[in-house]
Amino acid sequence: MRLEVKGLGKTYANGVKALDDVSFDLEPGMFGLLGPNGAGKSTLMRTLATLQDADRGAVTLGQVDVLRDKEAVRRTLGYLPQEFGLTPKARAEDLLDTFAVLKGITARADRRAVVEALLRKTNLWDVRRQQVGGFSGGMKRRFGIAIALLGDPKLIIVDEPTAGLDPAERGRFHNLLSEIGRDAIVILSTHIVEDVANLCPRVAVLFQGRIQLQGSPEELCDRLAPRLFRKVVAHDEVAALEAALPVISHRLRAGRHEVRVVADAAPEGFEPAPASLEDVYFAVISGRWS
Amino acid sequence: MTGLLLLRSELRGWLRRPGVHLFFGLFFLLGLATMGSIAGSIEFIQVGGFGGQQKADSPTAFVLFGVIWGLFATMNIAAASAGAATRDVTDRMHPLVHSTPVSRWNLLVPRYLGGLLVSAYLVSGPPLGMLVARALPILEPERIGALNVPGTLLSLLVWLGPNVLFTSALFFAIGSLTRRMFPAYIGGVFLFVGYLGASAFSDLDDRTIGVLIDPFGSTALDELTRYWTPAESNTLLPIPTGMGLANRALWTGVGLATLLFAFVATPLDEHGWQPLARLWRRPKEVEREVSVPVSAPVPRVARRFDLGARLLQLRVLTRRAVGDVIGHRYFWAFVAAALLFELLNAQNIGKMYGTETWPVTYKVIEMLEGTLGLFLVVVTAFYAGELVWQDRDRGSDQLVDSTPIPDAFPLLARVVALTAVVLGLHTTVLLVGPLFQLFKGYTTFEPALYVRWIYVHSLLRWIPTVVLAIGMHALANHKVVGHGAVIGFFVAMVFRESWGFELDLPWYDSSPSLRYSDMAGWGNGIGAFWVYRAYWLAACVALLAATRLVWVRGTSLGFRHRLAEARRRLDGPTLAVGGVASAVFVGFAAFLGWETVAVGQYENSSDTRSEQAAYERGFKATWAHAPHPEVTAVDARVDLYPSEARALVHGTLSLVNPHDVPIERMLVHFADEDDVVSWTMDPPATEERDPELEVRVWTLSRPIPPGGTATLTFEVDDHVQGMPNGGPETSIVGNGTFLHHGEVFPSFGYQEDWELSDPADRRKHDLPERPRMRDLDDPEARAHSYLGDDAHRVPFQVRLSTEPGQTPLAPGSVVDEGMDEGGRPWRTYRADRPILYFFAFLSGKWEIARRDDGPVPVEVWYHPTHASNVDRMLEGMVASLRTFEERFGPYQHEILRIVEFPRYDSYAQSFPTLIPFSESIGFVARVSDPDEDIDYVYYVTAHEVAHQWWAHQVIAGNGQGATLLSESLAQYSSLRVMEEAYGSEHIDRFLTYESDRYFSMRSGERDEELPLMRMYADQQYIHYQKGGVVLYALSERVGRDRFEAAVRTFLDQWRFAGPPYPTARDFVDTLRAELPDADDAISDAFERIVLYDLRAGEPTVREEGGRFLLTLDPVTKRMVAAGDGAETEEPFHDEVEVRIEGEGDDVHEVRAVTLGDGPVEIALDWRPVSVKLDPRGLFLDRDRDDDEADVVPR
Structure with a gap:
């Protein structure tokens, strides 16, 4: 199974170009889609999840034309939207059972088995009789994953799954994500670089509606590493450096600022820095990658 | 100061909302349209109970419609007041607002006042609209002219003020205590229910409760104005007193208390008042959390998307x-x-x-x-x-x-x-x-x-x-x-x-x-x-198919996308389903349109009115005074087919020319032109038709000379054509056919009763003013009875057949019966003496109960499950026949029947020998305790039996006061029969209802109220309600026997007479001649509208030598009312019954006392406790509560 996206474009009525000639191919496995808020990630996710139409381009999943044959896509899709709500008074197992029917699992025994397995997998088995309205953010998100995993999907789309989760909950969620997607295409969209760095063998950065670059995290880091330099300065020096140099980021380190720049050679006082995916990301969104 | 600033910003916020002005505009238009409807020619709403003499711009009118339309603003007031109370929370501003150092009062009071002022703004819409409408040139000048701005303002303040205060306080309280909007809306629904609940207390006995508990005061307002004459409603200010005032005070107080509670109890957070907040707790948070990652394999299962799935x-x-x-x-x-x-x-x-x-x-x-x-x-x-x-x-x-x-x-x-x-x-x-x-x-x-x-x-x-x-x-x-x-x-x-x-067809x-x-x-x-x-x-299926196209799925919300998506979804199956459904829908529409409009000849009522006007314009001048022949005998064969809603009528009418000029041309009408199969006149005639107006003009080959005769035979096939609109045919039905002769028999000459009668309609169609009825003293009124000018009394015979299993029934006695082919039963009914040209044909499956111990056999034909009052009816018939025979002379036929007909109408009607009685009035009445309940079954029975005398023995000519001789006398007679059976207290209670009805209905009079002798035939509140009370009071004054002897003298003089027919004046003249001592009373009863105001005042008692001297100093007023209700006081000097109650249940006495000459002293052997003037309600007195007073020792 292969997902091919070709020249996808979408312009909103207010003139915003949400997607601009987006193309990529995916094989089964985790694919991280990085991008700041407003980069077009959700538009892309929703388009792939048959919830929105593109203006231009083509998407195929195996033999299926994703933009036209929505029903066929939906039969093999698992989708976790960025924000969602659940019937607050429904019990977890009942609600999951309802979605199981909607996904075509009609035999009662099958449903029971699948629901149990997914609740165990998402670590919600113990609270299966509780009302989902009482779930914490992380539990809710895991429950969403359980819904997404119903019906053995071949294409799984998770949009910003870890936003707003505390570190422990995020860790649990990473574990869960790493479990799935051995033989499915999993697209994980996020603006949290760490998620992708931890989970995805392949990543792309979407910015201003375009795929700015894609590859494996290591490959991307390797490409950036020779040109990445850093320097620790005092607070009042930052502004001057930003004005003078191609700064991609500065962060606080023990009260002082570590400034990173992308340059062909080290500026004065700067030293080479080890490149992380985060640096790649910042380099792209600050326009200093190329 | 802070509060004032906050109020200003609050108001600014409200006034910036377009919705507020939108609704104000709506209410304003409502007021405008209301005024246009009641005083102009806009057909916007029909406003009941607002009669023609009441000016549309009186303070009462403003208050009445202000309050009614104000009810509709309840939900807006909920939105405004609860909105003001919850805004901080809904805007999520509360952490910011509540952390400022503004005090609770400064925070809440301006909020409330903002909501209150906006609410006041909204409810001022209808009155303002009415006021503006008054300035527009759309009103008829005669419907306005009572404007009184300060009075209106004051009245509006009294009625609408507390309403707005109370409702806005209630909703503000709900809003601030729950921090939610929806409970306020629910509160609005409950408030409405409470209002409707108050209107359930509408019976005389418990109206006081309704007045008090109606939070909108509309019941109190109704109670205050229900007896107001047009003159009063045009001039008086509707300012409440007594219970009405208590109502206003009560709800103002409740409003203020609610508000105060809300101000004090509202916590300044987003949860609202704790005791309430618990009601909608969110689901309990799940706390237990296991963090062991579980790696569980998910079983692969079959998925299906077939039909079952x-x-x-x-x-x-x-x-x-x-x-x-x-x-x-x-x-x-x-x-x-x-x-x-x-x-x-x-x-x-x-x-x-x-x-x-x-x-x-x-x-x-x-x-x-x-x-x-x-x-x-x-x-x-x-x-x-x-x-x-x-x-x-x-x-x-x-x-x-x-x-x-x-x-x-x-x-x-x-x-x-x-x-x-x-x-x-x-x-x-x-x-x-x-x-x-x-x-x-x-x-x-x-x-x-x-x-x-x-x-x-x-x-x-x-x-x-x-x-x-x-x-x-x-x-x-x-x-x-x-x-x-x-x-x-x-x-x-x-x-x-x-x-x-009015056409049902296009209205979803x-x-x-x-x-x-x-x-x-x-x-x-x-x-x-x-x-x-x-x-x-x-239509639903087609609509569903269309809705499927626009149903939003996914996140593309733009119009363009929805359109594109709709086009994409317009696939084969949708097209097929929607197409077939639309085709079926259009097919039905075409079929129904054809069946209703073309075949069923649907007509809008405004078209009907235009036709009536056209008829009057086209035919009145030529035909109104043209002579036409009159029916002298009826011989008919009527075959009923109830299950097909069909009747075949073969009629033979003997005609005579009663005039002194020959008749060459005649105007003929059948109720339904299309039903006429054939007709033959002897002498032969040629026909011109005006099918539009359903009129035929026959020109006879040989004129009928004065006194000469002719014969008309006709065949009518009365059947339902096409589909009904509004309501179906109800005369001929599967079981319980009740077909009036007018629906199948022709009438002759110009039909005055087809003329438009409502003055407003006549003005709209440029027709001249028209008297509602011929003048009392117009000699032409004596030429025919008020039932019509087609005939006088005629021999009547009909051979009536119907479907197997049913019994055919018509006036008269059965002279022959048998079975037609196909098992259709038939009976020939013949009247044993000539009857008025007024008959009907019935058919149904009835059970028959019979009694033979009265003057003639009596029967009740009833639906098998409606047996509960049959004995009561039989008893009523026997008792009535006995009383009336004794008092007024013999009954003229050999049998008398009551027969039940379906509830499509709710009346009883008296034909010779035959009283069709609606299923919905007597047969389902539940007279559980005749001492408590008024036995109206017995009363209606007696009234209808009385018509065998008062209508069928003596009938008035077609002029003012005609119904005095039928309806009022039947009403009087039935009162006496009821009194004989149930005692005079029963009558007292009955009369209380009757005078209540009279007083409330006269305030809605369209033209003018007239005295009994001059009333129009359609002024029912005069001939029934007032007539019964006045005749009964007069007979009590002169003594029943003397009164009835005088009545009998009149009856003997005019029995079966006409033409010339008697008039109400003949009746009054007879009474005068027979009861010379009651001249003034007769004049007051029949020739004038006389009302009374009796008040017990403060009776006192003093003990003197073991006896008790009761001093009465009552208020006694006697008023003569004009047609519009304006009253002139005249001196009162009359004998009034006074009921004096002593200590203990059995100590009481009724005395006739002459009042009107100052204080009266009455000596008693026991201590009086209370007195009641006119306990039987023989004087028409609007306020009977003040007739009673406790006696104060002096």
Whole structure:
């Protein structure tokens, strides 16, 4: 199974170009889609999840034309939207059972088995009789994953799954994500670089509606590493450096600022820095990658 | 200071909202249209109870409509006041606002005042609209002219002021205590229910309660003004006193107390008042959390998307939608309110004269369904929106929309769910109905009728509404716009007939009315009902197919995308389903249009009025005074086919020319032109027809000379043509046919009663003013009886046949009977002496009860399950016959029958020997305790029997006061029969109801009130209500025997007389001659409108030598009223009955005392405790509460 996206474009009525000639191919496995808020990630996710139409381009999943044959896509899709709500008074197992029917699992025994397995997998088995309205953010998100995993999907789309989760909950969620997607295409969209760095063998950065670059995290880091330099300065020096140099980021380190720049050679006082995916990301969104 | 600033910013915020001005504009237009309707020619609404003499711009009018339309503003006041109270929380501003150092009072009071002022702004809309309308040149000058601005302002302040204060305080309190809007809306619904509940206390006995508990004061307002004459309503200020004032004070006080509580108890946070906040706790947070990662394999299972799987999906979605509605925390509030209101309303099921009717099943269902209607409308409109937005409101839309379910399923599931909810609410009828029947001791349960009514008829009635509401919400894709559209639809449906749109066909979900009757079942309307339901179901399917196209799935919301998506979804199956449904719909529309308009000859009532005007213009000048022949004998053969709603009539009418000029041409009318099969005149005649006006002009080959005769034979095939509009044919029905002669027999000459009678209609059609009736002293009035000018008394014979299993029935005695081919029974009825040209043909399956111990045999023909009052009727007939024979002379026929007919009309009518009596009045009455309940079955029976004398023995000419000789005398006679059976206290109570009816109906008089002798035949409140009271009082004054002897003298003089026919003046002259001592009283009773105001004042007592001297110094006023109610006081000097009560139950005495000459002293052997003037209500006195007073020792 292969997902091919070709020249996808979408312009909103207010003139915003949400997607601009987006193309990529995916094989089964985790694919991280990085991008700041407003980069077009959700538009892309929703388009792939048959919830929105593109203006231009083509998407195929195996033999299926994703933009036209929505029903066929939906039969093999698992989708976790960025924000969602659940019937607050429904019990977890009942609600999951309802979605199981909607996904075509009609035999009662099958449903029971699948629901149990997914609740165990998402670590919600113990609270299966509780009302989902009482779930914490992380539990809710895991429950969403359980819904997404119903019906053995071949294409799984998770949009910003870890936003707003505390570190422990995020860790649990990473574990869960790493479990799935051995033989499915999993697209994980996020603006949290760490998620992708931890989970995805392949990543792309979407910015201003375009795929700015894609590859494996290591490959991307390797490409950036020779040109990445850093320097620790005092607070009042930052502004001057930003004005003078191609700064991609500065962060606080023990009260002082570590400034990173992308340059062909080290500026004065700067030293080479080890490149992380985060640096790649910042380099792209600050326009200093190329 | 801070408070003032906050109030200013509060108001600025409100006034910046377009919605506020939009609603103000709406209310303003409402006022404008109201004024235009009652005083102008706009056909916007029909306003009941606002008569022609009442000026449309009086303070009373402003207050009346201000209060009524103000009711409609309740929900807006809820929005404004609760909105003001919850705004911080809904805007999520409360952490910021509540952390400022502004005090609680400075925070809350300006909020409340802002809401209050906005509410006041809204309710000022209707009065302002009325005021502005007054300045527009659309009103008739004679309907205005009572404007009194300061008085109006004061009255509005008294009535609307407390309403706005109370409602806004209540909603503000609910809003601030719950921090939610919705409870306030629910509160609004309950308030409305309370208001309707207050109107349930409308019977005379418990009206005081209703006056007090109606928070909107409209019951109090009604109580205050119900007896006001036009003159009074044009000049008096409606300022409440007594209970009305207490009502205003009570609700103002409740409002202030509520407000104070809200100010004190409202916590400044987002949770609201703790005791309430607990009611809607969120689900409990799950705390236990296991963090062991589990790696569990997910089994691979089969997935199916075949038909069975699809149905399962639909079921699951439906269940989910139903669950959302019934799990909605306010749903059960709706159900509770509906149940409460049903129970409340059930108490009031059909009362007449304070006497209950049996809760027969159709009555119970109709009443409960009517009650439920308001709730169904609210629930349908509200939950249609909630369901369409179910997933999006909750945020689960993307989860559901990306599952592999067909596009139509979310829509279908919601339609099914909402239908199920509507049906579930209907089920309350099934729960409350039988329970209520059982409670009332009625045990004829009809479960099949309940089930069919609710689960078939009501279901079919509500499906289109559900589909439309959901469709509108789906299309609008904006909750508020959707609600607006749905409510707009309901409003349009309520008002469409008063807007002049009478044709059912184009109005979504309309169909001709269907009334169930125990006798006739579903009647002739059932066929049209099924066809119309099929028609609208086809529309529903087409609408569903269209809604599927616009249903939002996914996140593309732009118009362009929805259009593109709709085009994409327009696939083969959708086109096929929508196309076929549309074709069926259009086919039905064409069929129904053809059947209703072309075949059924549907006519809008305004077209009918134009035709009436055209008839008057075209024919009056030539024909009004042209001589026409008169019928001298009737011989007919009538074959009824009840199951086909058909009657074949072969009539032979002997005619004579009673005039002294020959008749060459004659004007002839049949009720339905298309039914006329053939006619033959001897001498032969040629015909010119005006089919548009349904008029025929016959020119005779040989003129009929003066005194000469002619014969008309005709054949009429009376049958239903095409489909009905509005309501079905009700004369000829499966069981219980009641066909008046006028529906199948011709009439001759110009028909005055076809003329437009309403002055406003006449002005609109440029017709001159027209007297409502011929003058009392117009000699032409004596030429014919007021029943018509086609004939005088005629020999009558009919051979009447009907379907097997039924009995044919007509006036007269059976002289022959037999069986036609096909087992059709026939009977020949012949009147044993000539009768008025006034007869009817009946057929049905009846049981017959008979008594032979009266002057003639009497029978009651009744529907088998309606036996409960049959004995009472038989007894009433026998007693009436005996009394009237003794008092007025012999009954003129050999038999007398009461026969039940279906409830399509609710009256009884007296034909010679035959009294058709509606199913809905006497047969279902429940006179459980004759000492407590007024036995109106007995009364109506006696009244109708009396008509055998007062109408059939003596009938007045066609002029003013005619009904004095029939209706008033029948009313008097029945009072005496009732008195003989039940005692005079029964009459006292009855008269109390009658004078209440008289006083309240005279305030709605269209033209002018006239004295008894001059009243018009359609002034029923005079001939029934006032006539009965006045004749009874007069007879009590002169003594019953003397009075009835005088009446009999009149009857003996005029029995079977005419032409010339007697007039009311002849009757009054006879009374004068026979009762010379009662000259003034006779004059007051018949020639003038005399009203009284008696007040007991402060009676005192002093003890003197073991005796008690009671001093009465009452107020006694005697007023002569003009036609518009303006009163002139005249001195009072009259003998009045005074009932004096002593200590203990049995110590009392009634004395006749002459009042009007100052204080009166009465010596008694015992200590008087209280006195009551005129305990029997013989003096027409508007306020009888003050006739009674306790005696004060001096």
